[in-house]
Each structure stands twice: as C-alpha cells, then as structure tokens.
Amino acid sequence: MDNLVKICGLSTPETLDAALSAGADWVGFVRFARSPRHVDLDVGRELSRQARGRALRVVLLVDAEDTDIADAVEALQPDLFQLHGHETPERVAAIRKAFGRPVVKALGVAEAPDLAAVEAYEHAADHLLLDAKPPRGAGALPGGNGLSFDWRLLVGLDPGLSFMLSGGLNPDNVAEAIRLTGSRAVDVSSGVEVRPGIKDPGKIEAFVKAARAAYADRT
Numbered sequence: 656m657d658n659l660v661k662i663c664g665l666s667t668p669e670t671l672d673a674a675l676s677a678g679a680d681w682v683g684f685v686r687f688a689r690s691p692r693h694v695d696l697d698v699g700r701e702l703s704r705q706a707r708g709r710a711l712r713v714v715l716l717v718d719a720e721d722t723d724i725a726d727a728v729e730a731l732q733p734d735l736f737q738l739h740g741h742e743t744p745e746r747v748a749a750i751r752k753a754f755g756r757p758v759v760k761a762l763g764v765a766e767a768p769d770l771a772a773v774e775a776y777e778h779a780a781d782h783l784l785l786d787a788k789p790p791r792g793a794g795a796l797p798g799g800n801g802l803s804f805d806w807r808l809l810v811g812l813d814p815g816l817s818f819m820l821s822g823g824l825n826p827d828n829v830a831e832a833i834r835l836t837g838s839r840a841v842d843v844s845s846g847v848e849v850r851p852g853i854k855d856p857g858k859i860e861a862f863v864k865a866a867r868a869a870y871a872d873r874t
C-alpha cells in the first residue's frame with residue numbers, strides 16, 4: 656500500500672461515482688446489517704460492477720459466517736476483504752485461504768498495549784487497518800463511529816505488514832494524520848458524510864485531495 660486512499664461505506668451509485676472520479680484507490684462496501692451503510696446483495700452487485708477496473712473493491716464484514724462470505728463473494732466479486740470484528744488470526748488465515756482474497760484486518764487502538772495485537776496477525780493478514788476502539792455499550796457499531804485515537808501511538812511503528820490509518824479522519828484532519836504518523840494509506844467513512852450513512856460528494860473529493868496533497872508534501 657503506497658499513498659493509498661480508501662473511501663468506505665459507499666451505498667449509492669452517485670456517491671460511488673464521486674469517490675471514483677476523485678481518484679480513490681479502494682472503495683468499500685459494508686455488509687453488516689446493523690450499519691447505516693449496509694448494502695444488500697443486489698445493491699452491492701451493482702455498485703461493485705460500477706467500480707470494477709476503476710478502483711479495488713473491498714467488502715467489509717464483521718464476524719461473518721462462511722455462507723455470508725460466500726454470498727458476498729458471489730454478488731460483489733471483491734478484490735479484498737476487510738474484517739472488522741473479533742476474527743482471530745486463525746480465522747483470518749482461514750478466510751484468506753478459503754476465499755482466495757487478500758485480507759485487511761481491522762484492529763482497535765486506544766492505548767499503546769493495543770498495538771501488541773499487531774504481531775499476532777503478521778502471517779495471517781495481508782494488511783492491517785488501525786482504527787479507534789468502538790465505544791462501549793449495547794448497540795455501538797464496531798466501526799464507522801467517526802472516532803479517532805491518539806495518532807502519536809503510531810509514531811515509529813514498524814509492523815511486519817503494511818497498515819492503513821482509520822478512525823475519525825475527515826478532509827480537515829487527514830493531512831495532519833498523514834504527517835504525524837507517516838501512514839501510507841488512509842481510510843474514511845463518516846468523515847465524508849452529512850449524517851450516518853449519507854455520503855457527501857464534495858467531502859469525498861475534498862478528502863481525496865487533502866490526502867494526495869499530504870502524500871505529495873512528504874516526498
């Protein structure tokens with residue numbers, strides 16, 4: 656992953672088009688029924704067709720059963736999976752092997768000891784996504800909460816696999832996040848929305864521009 660921008664939680668042709676036109680490298684589709692960004696299989700199929708050849712397509716799953724993964728693969732033909740639940744390294748490796756797609760494993764970060772989990776996924780996942788820990792409490796989503804964590808925790812981090820920074824990013828803070836962490840990949844969902852699940856084409860464009868400018872400043 657190098658100078659990569661991912662826009663996640665896209666659920667309409669118009670907002671997907673905004674992400675593709677802005678030059679997003681990866682686009683994400685959420686398959687998690689409780690999420691305001693969840694796409695059913697028919698919508699996902701159409702969106703995935705729209706993105707094919709223009710960006711890599713990521714299907715986001717949360718502690719999914721094999722049958723649900725198989726349904727998502729059949730309909731959306733994703734290029735990668737993002738696993739955003741409590742999947743163990745063994746489960747991540749099994750999904751990667753069974754479905755023949757690279758896996759991005761999301762890990763929640765709140766404090767330095769949380770980064771100890773990184774090592775366990777070194778041989779199981781292809782990439783990591785470092786996200787804020789979700790809030791405690793019934794009904795909280797495992798991600799997509801617009802919360803950031805202390806990016807200084809990542810300074811000097813050199814995991815054995817590439818990582819993507821996520822959690823609470825938006826067009827106004829992504830440049831600082833890239834500058835501070837040195838991250839070569841960023842991911843956003845709620846920071847380019849007007850309300851949960853409703854993406855804003857202008858914010859999508861502004862996010863991609865701001866991330867690209869920050870990457871360019873670094874080289």
Ligand SMILES: O=C(O)c1ccccc1N[C@@H]1O[C@H](COP(=O)(O)O)[C@@H](O)[C@H]1O
Binds near residue numbers: 786796801
């Ligand atoms: O977006 C969701 O609804 C979601 C549901 C379940 C798991 C993860 C989810 N979102 C992902 O979380 C990160 C961070 O999101 P945000 O930018 O802080 O809103 C991102 O990868 C989302 O796609």
